[in-house]
Amino acid sequence: MKSLAELDKLREEIQREMALREKKEGIKVVVSMGTCGIAAGARDVIAVLLEEISRRNLQDVVLTQTGCAGLCHCEPLVQVEGPGGEKVTYGHVDEQKAREIVAAHLVNGQVIKEWTVKEEGERV
Protein backbone atom coordinates (compact mmCIF):
# COMPACT_ATOMS: atom_id res chain seq x y z
CA MET A 1 0.00 0.00 0.00
CA LYS A 2 1.13 3.52 -0.81
CA SER A 3 2.27 5.86 1.93
CA LEU A 4 2.65 9.63 1.77
CA ALA A 5 6.37 9.21 2.48
CA GLU A 6 6.71 7.92 -1.11
CA LEU A 7 5.85 11.44 -2.26
CA ASP A 8 9.48 12.36 -1.59
CA LYS A 9 10.60 10.05 -4.36
CA LEU A 10 7.83 11.18 -6.71
CA ARG A 11 8.70 14.82 -6.07
CA GLU A 12 12.36 14.20 -6.90
CA GLU A 13 11.42 12.36 -10.11
CA ILE A 14 9.07 15.11 -11.26
CA GLN A 15 11.56 17.87 -10.42
CA ARG A 16 14.32 16.05 -12.31
CA GLU A 17 12.03 15.77 -15.37
CA MET A 18 11.09 19.44 -15.09
CA ALA A 19 14.73 20.51 -15.03
CA LEU A 20 15.42 18.53 -18.21
CA ARG A 21 12.49 19.86 -20.17
CA GLU A 22 12.31 23.25 -21.72
CA LYS A 23 9.23 25.15 -20.63
CA LYS A 24 7.21 26.24 -23.66
CA GLU A 25 4.32 28.66 -24.02
CA GLY A 26 1.41 27.31 -22.02
CA ILE A 27 -1.81 25.68 -23.12
CA LYS A 28 -4.77 26.02 -20.78
CA VAL A 29 -7.39 23.27 -20.59
CA VAL A 30 -10.62 24.23 -18.81
CA VAL A 31 -13.32 21.72 -17.86
CA SER A 32 -16.83 22.97 -16.97
CA MET A 33 -17.81 21.62 -13.57
CA GLY A 34 -21.24 23.04 -12.91
CA THR A 35 -24.06 20.71 -11.85
CA CYS A 36 -24.78 20.09 -15.53
CA GLY A 37 -21.16 19.15 -16.25
CA ILE A 38 -20.87 16.84 -13.26
CA ALA A 39 -24.18 15.14 -14.07
CA ALA A 40 -22.93 14.53 -17.62
CA GLY A 41 -19.70 12.90 -16.46
CA ALA A 42 -17.17 15.77 -16.34
CA ARG A 43 -15.42 14.34 -13.28
CA ASP A 44 -14.20 11.31 -15.21
CA VAL A 45 -13.12 13.57 -18.08
CA ILE A 46 -10.90 15.50 -15.63
CA ALA A 47 -9.48 12.23 -14.30
CA VAL A 48 -8.59 11.01 -17.80
CA LEU A 49 -7.09 14.38 -18.81
CA LEU A 50 -4.88 14.30 -15.69
CA GLU A 51 -3.76 10.75 -16.49
CA GLU A 52 -2.93 11.56 -20.11
CA ILE A 53 -1.17 14.86 -19.36
CA SER A 54 0.88 13.13 -16.69
CA ARG A 55 1.64 10.02 -18.80
CA ARG A 56 2.80 12.13 -21.74
CA ASN A 57 4.64 14.48 -19.42
CA LEU A 58 3.10 17.62 -20.95
CA GLN A 59 4.59 20.27 -18.73
CA ASP A 60 3.30 23.23 -20.69
CA VAL A 61 -0.34 22.26 -20.10
CA VAL A 62 -2.35 23.71 -17.23
CA LEU A 63 -5.59 21.95 -16.35
CA THR A 64 -8.22 23.96 -14.55
CA GLN A 65 -11.99 24.05 -14.05
CA THR A 66 -14.87 26.47 -14.21
CA GLY A 67 -18.61 26.54 -13.48
CA CYS A 68 -21.57 26.23 -15.80
CA ALA A 69 -20.77 27.86 -19.13
CA GLY A 70 -24.41 28.13 -20.22
CA LEU A 71 -24.10 25.29 -22.72
CA CYS A 72 -25.59 22.65 -20.45
CA HIS A 73 -26.93 20.58 -23.34
CA CYS A 74 -23.38 20.10 -24.69
CA GLU A 75 -21.76 18.97 -21.43
CA PRO A 76 -19.20 17.75 -20.62
CA LEU A 77 -17.36 20.73 -22.11
CA VAL A 78 -13.60 21.02 -22.47
CA GLN A 79 -12.08 24.29 -23.61
CA VAL A 80 -8.53 24.41 -24.92
CA GLU A 81 -6.85 27.81 -24.91
CA GLY A 82 -3.66 28.02 -26.94
CA PRO A 83 -0.61 30.14 -26.15
CA GLY A 84 -1.89 32.89 -28.47
CA GLY A 85 -5.23 33.04 -26.63
CA GLU A 86 -7.21 31.22 -29.33
CA LYS A 87 -9.97 29.11 -27.81
CA VAL A 88 -11.55 25.88 -28.98
CA THR A 89 -14.47 24.32 -27.09
CA TYR A 90 -15.24 20.62 -27.34
CA GLY A 91 -18.70 19.34 -26.40
CA HIS A 92 -20.09 15.96 -25.32
CA VAL A 93 -16.62 14.89 -24.26
CA ASP A 94 -16.28 11.42 -22.75
CA GLU A 95 -13.21 9.53 -21.52
CA GLN A 96 -12.30 8.27 -24.99
CA LYS A 97 -12.70 11.69 -26.62
CA ALA A 98 -10.67 13.27 -23.83
CA ARG A 99 -7.75 10.92 -24.58
CA GLU A 100 -7.95 11.77 -28.28
CA ILE A 101 -8.12 15.52 -27.61
CA VAL A 102 -4.87 15.24 -25.62
CA ALA A 103 -3.14 13.29 -28.40
CA ALA A 104 -4.43 15.34 -31.35
CA HIS A 105 -4.80 18.85 -29.97
CA LEU A 106 -2.46 19.18 -26.98
CA VAL A 107 0.40 17.12 -28.39
CA ASN A 108 0.09 17.67 -32.15
CA GLY A 109 -1.81 20.96 -32.33
CA GLN A 110 -4.58 19.45 -34.46
CA VAL A 111 -8.09 20.69 -33.65
CA ILE A 112 -10.72 17.92 -33.92
CA LYS A 113 -13.32 20.09 -35.66
CA GLU A 114 -16.25 17.68 -35.61
CA TRP A 115 -16.30 17.64 -31.78
CA THR A 116 -16.22 21.41 -31.32
CA VAL A 117 -19.21 23.51 -30.33
CA LYS A 118 -19.87 27.20 -30.84
CA GLU A 119 -19.09 29.14 -27.68
CA GLU A 120 -21.68 31.86 -28.23
CA GLY A 121 -25.27 31.58 -29.40
CA GLU A 122 -27.53 28.80 -28.21
CA ARG A 123 -27.40 29.79 -24.55
CA VAL A 124 -29.84 28.10 -22.20
Added chain:
Amino acid sequence: MEELSWHIMDIARNSLEAGATYLKIVVDEHTADNQLRFMVQDNGPGMPDYVQKRLLDPFFTTKTGKKVGLGLPLLQAAVERCGGSLEIWSRPGTGTRVTAVFPYFCWDRPPLGDIPRTLTGLLAGQESLHLYYRQTYDGREFIFDTAEVRAYLQGLPLVTPGVLVWLNQYLGEGINSLYGGGRNEIARRAG
Protein backbone atom coordinates in the same frame (compact mmCIF):
# COMPACT_ATOMS: atom_id res chain seq x y z
CA MET B 1 -26.75 11.98 -10.35
CA GLU B 2 -25.32 8.48 -10.59
CA GLU B 3 -23.14 8.60 -7.49
CA LEU B 4 -23.27 10.32 -4.12
CA SER B 5 -19.71 11.42 -4.81
CA TRP B 6 -21.07 13.46 -7.75
CA HIS B 7 -23.34 15.29 -5.31
CA ILE B 8 -20.37 15.81 -2.99
CA MET B 9 -18.37 17.24 -5.88
CA ASP B 10 -21.24 19.48 -6.95
CA ILE B 11 -21.70 20.96 -3.46
CA ALA B 12 -17.95 21.39 -3.04
CA ARG B 13 -17.77 23.15 -6.43
CA ASN B 14 -20.39 25.61 -5.14
CA SER B 15 -18.08 26.31 -2.20
CA LEU B 16 -15.11 26.92 -4.48
CA GLU B 17 -17.11 29.15 -6.82
CA ALA B 18 -18.21 31.14 -3.78
CA GLY B 19 -14.55 31.69 -2.90
CA ALA B 20 -13.89 29.09 -0.19
CA THR B 21 -10.23 28.19 0.40
CA TYR B 22 -10.89 25.41 2.92
CA LEU B 23 -13.09 22.38 2.40
CA LYS B 24 -13.86 19.68 4.92
CA ILE B 25 -15.56 16.61 3.52
CA VAL B 26 -16.65 13.79 5.81
CA VAL B 27 -18.26 10.48 4.87
CA ASP B 28 -19.48 8.17 7.64
CA GLU B 29 -20.80 4.71 6.87
CA HIS B 30 -22.42 2.84 9.77
CA THR B 31 -23.89 -0.36 8.47
CA ALA B 32 -25.05 -1.46 11.94
CA ASP B 33 -27.14 1.73 12.24
CA ASN B 34 -28.16 1.48 8.57
CA GLN B 35 -26.77 4.94 7.92
CA LEU B 36 -24.59 6.72 5.37
CA ARG B 37 -23.94 10.35 6.11
CA PHE B 38 -21.86 12.88 4.26
CA MET B 39 -20.97 16.44 5.07
CA VAL B 40 -19.34 19.22 3.07
CA GLN B 41 -18.21 22.24 5.06
CA ASP B 42 -16.44 25.35 3.80
CA ASN B 43 -14.97 28.63 4.96
CA GLY B 44 -16.70 30.55 2.17
CA PRO B 45 -18.67 33.78 2.57
CA GLY B 46 -21.84 32.01 3.71
CA MET B 47 -25.26 32.67 2.25
CA PRO B 48 -27.58 35.58 3.07
CA ASP B 49 -31.13 34.82 4.23
CA TYR B 50 -32.83 35.44 0.90
CA VAL B 51 -30.58 32.84 -0.72
CA GLN B 52 -31.03 30.31 2.08
CA LYS B 53 -34.80 30.57 1.74
CA ARG B 54 -34.68 29.50 -1.90
CA LEU B 55 -31.93 26.87 -1.87
CA LEU B 56 -34.26 24.04 -2.82
CA ASP B 57 -36.02 26.01 -5.55
CA PRO B 58 -34.74 24.62 -8.87
CA PHE B 59 -35.53 27.89 -10.63
CA PHE B 60 -33.37 29.94 -8.30
CA THR B 61 -29.66 30.55 -8.80
CA THR B 62 -27.23 33.30 -7.83
CA LYS B 63 -25.13 32.63 -10.92
CA THR B 64 -25.42 34.72 -14.04
CA GLY B 65 -25.96 33.27 -17.50
CA LYS B 66 -28.43 30.59 -16.47
CA LYS B 67 -31.88 30.35 -14.99
CA VAL B 68 -31.80 27.12 -13.02
CA GLY B 69 -29.92 25.92 -9.95
CA LEU B 70 -30.36 22.17 -9.76
CA GLY B 71 -27.56 21.03 -7.46
CA LEU B 72 -29.29 21.11 -4.07
CA PRO B 73 -32.77 20.29 -5.44
CA LEU B 74 -31.31 17.12 -6.99
CA LEU B 75 -29.66 16.17 -3.70
CA GLN B 76 -32.93 16.88 -1.87
CA ALA B 77 -34.76 14.61 -4.32
CA ALA B 78 -32.21 11.83 -3.81
CA VAL B 79 -32.55 12.13 -0.04
CA GLU B 80 -36.37 12.11 -0.22
CA ARG B 81 -36.43 9.04 -2.47
CA CYS B 82 -34.77 7.08 0.33
CA GLY B 83 -36.40 8.70 3.36
CA GLY B 84 -33.17 10.37 4.44
CA SER B 85 -32.57 13.94 5.54
CA LEU B 86 -30.76 17.03 4.34
CA GLU B 87 -29.51 19.84 6.54
CA ILE B 88 -28.02 23.07 5.23
CA TRP B 89 -26.42 25.44 7.69
CA SER B 90 -24.90 28.72 6.61
CA ARG B 91 -23.85 31.92 8.27
CA PRO B 92 -22.59 34.99 6.37
CA GLY B 93 -18.93 35.54 7.17
CA THR B 94 -18.45 32.06 8.64
CA GLY B 95 -19.20 29.47 6.00
CA THR B 96 -21.62 26.82 4.89
CA ARG B 97 -22.20 23.21 5.85
CA VAL B 98 -24.32 20.70 3.97
CA THR B 99 -25.13 17.38 5.63
CA ALA B 100 -27.05 14.55 3.96
CA VAL B 101 -28.13 11.35 5.68
CA PHE B 102 -29.24 8.24 3.78
CA PRO B 103 -30.28 4.79 4.89
CA TYR B 104 -27.29 2.56 4.14
CA PHE B 105 -29.39 -0.30 2.83
CA CYS B 106 -31.81 1.25 0.39
CA TRP B 107 -32.52 0.19 -3.17
CA ASP B 108 -32.90 3.80 -4.29
CA ARG B 109 -29.73 5.12 -2.71
CA PRO B 110 -27.04 5.96 -5.29
CA PRO B 111 -23.73 4.26 -4.50
CA LEU B 112 -21.08 6.38 -2.84
CA GLY B 113 -19.05 6.04 -6.03
CA ASP B 114 -15.52 7.07 -6.90
CA ILE B 115 -14.34 9.30 -4.04
CA PRO B 116 -10.68 9.43 -5.21
CA ARG B 117 -11.66 10.89 -8.60
CA THR B 118 -14.00 13.33 -6.88
CA LEU B 119 -11.27 14.60 -4.56
CA THR B 120 -8.50 14.80 -7.17
CA GLY B 121 -10.99 16.37 -9.60
CA LEU B 122 -11.78 19.05 -7.02
CA LEU B 123 -8.09 19.69 -6.49
CA ALA B 124 -7.27 20.01 -10.21
CA GLY B 125 -6.18 23.58 -10.88
CA GLN B 126 -6.90 24.65 -7.26
CA GLU B 127 -3.43 25.15 -5.84
CA SER B 128 -4.62 27.37 -2.99
CA LEU B 129 -7.27 24.92 -1.76
CA HIS B 130 -6.84 23.24 1.61
CA LEU B 131 -8.87 20.02 1.49
CA TYR B 132 -9.47 17.80 4.48
CA TYR B 133 -11.21 14.47 3.93
CA ARG B 134 -12.27 11.93 6.52
CA GLN B 135 -14.10 8.69 5.88
CA THR B 136 -15.21 6.09 8.37
CA TYR B 137 -16.64 2.66 7.71
CA ASP B 138 -17.97 0.79 10.75
CA GLY B 139 -15.42 2.38 13.05
CA ARG B 140 -12.42 2.18 10.71
CA GLU B 141 -11.09 5.57 9.67
CA PHE B 142 -9.17 7.10 6.75
CA ILE B 143 -7.95 10.71 6.78
CA PHE B 144 -6.50 12.75 3.93
CA ASP B 145 -5.24 16.29 4.43
CA THR B 146 -3.63 18.36 1.68
CA ALA B 147 -1.65 20.25 4.34
CA GLU B 148 0.19 17.02 5.10
CA VAL B 149 0.68 16.26 1.39
CA ARG B 150 2.08 19.74 0.72
CA ALA B 151 4.62 19.29 3.52
CA TYR B 152 6.02 16.29 1.63
CA LEU B 153 5.94 18.10 -1.71
CA GLN B 154 8.20 20.91 -0.45
CA GLY B 155 7.00 23.53 -2.88
CA LEU B 156 6.20 21.31 -5.87
CA PRO B 157 2.60 22.27 -6.75
CA LEU B 158 0.05 19.71 -5.59
CA VAL B 159 -1.85 20.32 -8.83
CA THR B 160 1.02 18.87 -10.90
CA PRO B 161 -0.80 16.17 -12.92
CA GLY B 162 1.71 13.48 -11.88
CA VAL B 163 1.06 14.28 -8.22
CA LEU B 164 -2.74 14.19 -8.63
CA VAL B 165 -2.58 10.86 -10.48
CA TRP B 166 -0.45 9.42 -7.65
CA LEU B 167 -2.85 10.82 -5.03
CA ASN B 168 -5.77 9.23 -6.87
CA GLN B 169 -4.17 5.80 -6.43
CA TYR B 170 -3.18 6.58 -2.85
CA LEU B 171 -6.77 7.57 -1.99
CA GLY B 172 -8.12 4.49 -3.74
CA GLU B 173 -5.93 2.16 -1.70
CA GLY B 174 -6.60 3.99 1.56
CA ILE B 175 -10.38 3.98 1.11
CA ASN B 176 -10.38 0.39 -0.15
CA SER B 177 -8.62 -0.72 3.02
CA LEU B 178 -11.59 0.60 5.02
CA TYR B 179 -13.72 -2.07 3.38
CA GLY B 180 -11.21 -4.77 4.15
CA GLY B 181 -9.63 -4.57 0.70
CA GLY B 182 -12.66 -5.12 -1.52
CA ARG B 183 -15.53 -2.81 -2.37
CA ASN B 184 -18.82 -4.13 -1.12
CA GLU B 185 -21.04 -2.17 -3.40
CA ILE B 186 -21.35 -1.92 -7.15
CA ALA B 187 -19.68 1.25 -8.37
CA ARG B 188 -22.36 2.07 -10.91
CA ARG B 189 -25.92 1.01 -11.25
CA ALA B 190 -27.82 0.64 -14.45
CA GLY B 191 -30.33 3.24 -15.64
